[in-house]
Amino acid sequence: xxxxxxxxxxxxxxxxxxxxxxxxxxxxxxxxxxxxxxxxxxxxxxxxxxxxxxxxxxxxxxxxxxxxxxxxxxxxxxxxxxxxxxxxxxxxxxxxxxxxxxxxxxxxxxxxxxxxxxxxxxxxxxxxxxxxxxxxxxxxxxxxxxxxxxxxxxxxxxxxxxxxxxxxxxxxxxxxxxxxxxxxxxxxxxxxxxxxxxxxxxxxxxxxxxxxxxxxxxxxxxx
Ligand code: URA
Numbered sequence: 001x002x003x004x005x006x007x008x009x010x011x012x013x014x015x016x017x018x019x020x021x022x023x024x025x026x027x028x029x030x031x032x033x034x035x036x037x038x039x040x041x042x043x044x045x046x047x048x049x050x051x052x053x054x055x056x057x058x059x060x061x062x063x064x065x066x067x068x069x070x071x072x073x074x075x076x077x078x079x080x081x082x083x084x085x086x087x088x089x090x091x092x093x094x095x096x097x098x099x100x101x102x103x104x105x106x107x108x109x110x111x112x113x114x115x116x117x118x119x120x121x122x123x124x125x126x127x128x129x130x131x132x133x134x135x136x137x138x139x140x141x142x143x144x145x146x147x148x149x150x151x152x153x154x155x156x157x158x159x160x161x162x163x164x165x166x167x168x169x170x171x172x173x174x175x176x177x178x179x180x181x182x183x184x185x186x187x188x189x190x191x192x193x194x195x196x197x198x199x200x201x202x203x204x205x206x207x208x209x210x211x212x213x214x215x216x217x218x219x220x221x222x223x
Contacts, residue, residue, distance in 0.1 A: 015039050049103035050082045051212040051220075055204040056098045062089040073098060076207055087111060088172055096121070096193035097201040099212070099220075106221060110196070116149070116170035117197055117223055121177050123165045124190035128158060133184040141183050143173065148180060162189075197223050 002010060008025060010016050016023040017037045029036060036043045056062070060071040064085055073086055077100065084100040087107045101107055110117055134155070140147045149170050157164040167177055178188045194201050199216055212220075 010038060049101055049106075050084050051103065051106075051217050052077065052081060052084060052100040052209050053199070053201070053204065053212050053216075054098045054100060054209045055201055055206050056090055056095050057207045058093045058095045061092055062086045062098065073100075076209055078209060081209075090193060091175060091178070091191070094191045094193065095206065096191075097196055097199070098193070099196065099199075100209075110220065110223065111172060113171065115223070118168050118170050118195075119172070119193055120166060120168045120195035122156075122190070122192045122194050123167050123177060123181065123188055125163050125165070125181060125186045126189055127161060127163065127186075129155070129163050129165075129184075129186060133186065136184050137167070137180055141180065143176075143179055143183065148173075148176070151180075166194075168195075196220075 007016075011023050011025050014022050015038055017040075018027070018029055018034050020035075023036070054073065054076060056073055056076075060073050060075070062073050064072065064074055066072050070092070077084070081100065082102060084102045085107075087099040087101060088111050090096060090098055099110070109115055134153055137153045138151060140150050142148075151170065152166075152168040154166045155163060156166055167180075169176060169180075173179075177191060181188045197220070199212075199220060204210060
C-alpha cells in the first residue's frame, strides 16, 4: 500500500481497520486470518508463488514453446498450474526431476553457476567401465576448453552387459553428463535426474506432476 512510514501515517490517521476495528500502531496481525482494510478497501497480499515437481518423460523439450513443434514439458502441467516455468533444462532424451515455479528469485538461485547446486543422475551405459575412466570423470576433464568440476561417480549395478551409475555434478552445462561419458569413450544410453540437492524425485511416476510440500520449498530456499 505504501512505505513503512506511509503505512504508519495511514494507521495514525485512522484509515486502517483490522476486522472492522481501528488498527493500532505496532499491533500484530495474522495475515491469513485477519481482514485488513484501508479506507474501507480490503488489502490483499501478493499471491504466493507456485512450486511443482515433475518426472519429465523423454521425448519432450524443456521450453514453454518449441519452434520445431515438438512436445514440451508444459503439456504435462495441470491447467491450474498458473504461469510457472521449468527451472533449468533436461535434454529431449533425458527424463527425471524437473522443478517448475513462478518464483524468479528461487529459479535464479537454483540455476546460478556460482551456487553449484548439486544434481544427481542415474546413468546407464553399455558394457563396463574401468577405474581409469571413473577416476577421470571424478577428477574433472576438459570439455570445450574448460575443466568440469570434480564430481561423485558410483557404480550401482553391473549386469547383462550394462552398467548403472549414480553421478552427482555441480554444474549445469549443455549435455554435461552425456559429454563427460563421451569424453571417456562411453555412450550414455539412459539418463534420468533423480535429485536436485537433497530434493528427491522419489516414486513420482513418469509424466506426473505434484506440488512441492512446504518442507521441500523451505529446503530449496535455503540452498
Ligand atoms: N546432462 C546431460 O547430458 N543431459 C541432461 O539433460 C542433463 C545433464
